[in-house]
Each structure stands twice: as C-alpha cells, then as structure tokens.
Amino acid sequence: MASNHENSNIPDIVIGRLPIYLRALNRLSSEGYEITSSHELGQRLGISSAQIRKDLSHFGGFGKQGTGYQIEFLQDKLRKVLHVDREWEVALVGMGDLGKAIAHYKGFADRGFHISACFDSAPDKVGKKIAGFVVQPLSELITVVSERNIQLAMIAVPAEHAQSVANLLVEAGVHGILNYAPINLTVPPHMQVQYIDPVVGLQRMTYYFDE
C-alpha cells in the first residue's frame, strides 16, 4: 500500500515539491492563466526554473522548449502522480480548538481530501455536532476506520496522547498520518507520517535572524 513502484527512484525531496507546484498551478488557473513556464513558476515559488524542469522531467515531458506548460494538462498530470485525481477519506482525531479549526477548514475538498469521521475521548465532546460532524468516541475509532477502509488520519490531540492514538490508527489500517502534535511518532515502516509544527517553521526562520 505504501509504495509507488513505477517512480520509486525519485528522491522524496522532489515528491515534497510536487504539491507546491500543484498549488501554484491551481492559483494561476484561478487567476485565469492557461499557460505558464518554469521561469514564471520559479519566480512565484522562489525555486530556480532549472530545478522545476528537472523535477517535472522525472514524470515525462510536460512542455516543449519555448512554449511553456499547459496549466490544465500539468495540473491533471500532477494530480495523477500524487494520487489526488480521486478523493481520500480522512479521519480526524482530537476535537479541541485545533481539531475544530481543521474540521471547519474549507481547503481540503478540492485538493483530494474529505474529512469523513471525527473522534475525541472527552465525554463533553462525544455525540456533539462540530462543523457538521458528530464527534465519535475514541473507543470506536478502530471499528469505524477499518470498516470504512479510511487510509488517512490527522492527529490533533495533545502531545502526550499522540503516540497512543497513532497506535490505534495503525491497528485500524491507516497508512498515512498527518500529525499536528509536537512529537515524533514511532510507527511501522510501511506507514507514512508528515508533521505540522508551527514552532519548527518559526525556529527555522529565527536561525537566520541576528540576535
């Protein structure tokens, strides 16, 4: 489940840039553009045009020299490569302030993801409706997620509970976790994990600040 054999020789750092390219193309498209170039994309993204051409060349030819990229064609191609030419169901665990904000976020739907189940362990949250979702008890996570074959989950619980929630998700058959808790998770090798930690982003900037 967690492999992509046809492209398995492509560095992960390249894969990490593809969603950024797709996001920029979506933006260009929403602004009414139909054609772009590696130069224009590069300027928008602060990435060299040579890097963009090299990254995209891993997946075949997208544009002829001098004529640029057809935005819609490149969007379609990147959606296929990233497997978001379909919609993935996502489970959300933790319905505190952060979980609520995630549940309300409108930006998942048109980019390949759909939150379809929300869980929390707090008795005052379970059964309540938040952002259109009825919060389900954590004790039902394994049953619900495995029966519905949900592949992706977001963890928005406090750091001290994140690993035990991750263990439940692994048992439920999830293959990818987006972890908002500021702690590294230990998971089996077949699992994908990505982290969202604002402090990591902030510290990465202050490194470059003078004291």
Added chain:
Amino acid sequence: MASNHENSNIPDIVIGRLPIYLRALNRLSSEGYEITSSHELGQRLGISSAQIRKDLSHFGGFGKQGTGYQIEFLQDKLRKVLHVDREWEVALVGMGDLGKAIAHYKGFADRGFHISACFDSAPDKVGKKIAGFVVQPLSELITVVSERNIQLAMIAVPAEHAQSVANLLVEAGVHGILNYAPINLTVPPHMQVQYIDPVVGLQRMTYYFDE
C-alpha cells in the same frame, strides 16, 4: 537582519532538521533522560545516526565518541544556534477558526515564541477578546508592529488576502512570516517565509499510496 554569517555555509536542509532535534531532546528531557546518543535520536526520528552526527558537527563537538550527548547541554546549544535562547514576539493576523486555534495554542511559550498582538479586519472581531488577546484592527498593524519592533508574524487569513497582509507586514518591518494560507507569497529577498499547509503533507503521503 536575515543573515547568520558565522554559519552561512550550512545547507538550509540541515537547519530545517535542527528544530526537530531540539523537539526530540525536549521530549527526552521531559521523560527524565539526561543522556542520549545519535543512535537513540535517530531511532526516534527515523533519521540515520550518521546524518545526525554530521548535522551537529557543523556546530562544533557535542559528544565524545561512545559517551553520547548530554541532553541539557545539547538543548542549550541548539537553542543558541536557532536563536531561541530568548523569546520572540509574534504578531498573528486573522482571527477566524484557525487564528483562534493558534491563539489558544500553548506550545509556543517554552520554545521561544510569544504571540503579543492579534489583528483582524472584521468589525465583529475587532475589539473582542479572544484567548486573552484584544483583537486589533488591521489598519493599525503597521503602527503596532513597527513601534513594538515585532520581527515575526503568522498569517491565518484566507488565501485571497494573504499577499496584501504580507505586504503590510513587510512594510511594518517584520523579517519572518509563517504563512498558513495555501498560497505562495512574494516578498523581498531579505524576508524569511515558511508555510504550513496540511494538504501539502497529505499529498506528499498519497503519492506513496497505491491507487
């Protein structure tokens, strides 16, 4: 402001891993450990111990071969390198669901950051108290941020307003922006920008999923 001359030859990708190391060390410390090793850190982080030793060697010797790292010493050193041995004030722009969740988040304080001003343009939010902050009007952003010499900001407004907010922040003298809006910002070269976009993390995982 945005340079770090003594370490200017260190690849940005190495800098990006330092906050992860610091986070893991904080965790080990909170679990009562006093000594760790590149092997133990590597296992927790899914990074090779050789990579960790190489990354840390950029900043001088931290441990003797075979005796491991003194966690507290390494934490102090990394905090100095990342310039979070002090506390940075941060402005937060956008007080919708996401902004509110950020304002409530408890994880900034002990990692070098302190939200000290919140802004929104909506008349029904300005003047209200959210998470202990009185929301200030966007029209006062430049005055407040420049007078208080705030160096960092977080953007939590909808994508279509993010660039204009970034322009205000640049004018106010901010040097680093953490952007939660799913759009790339165009900023002057001296600015640092980091992005928080959950969909980028999700798409990076689904790439590795079979269809």
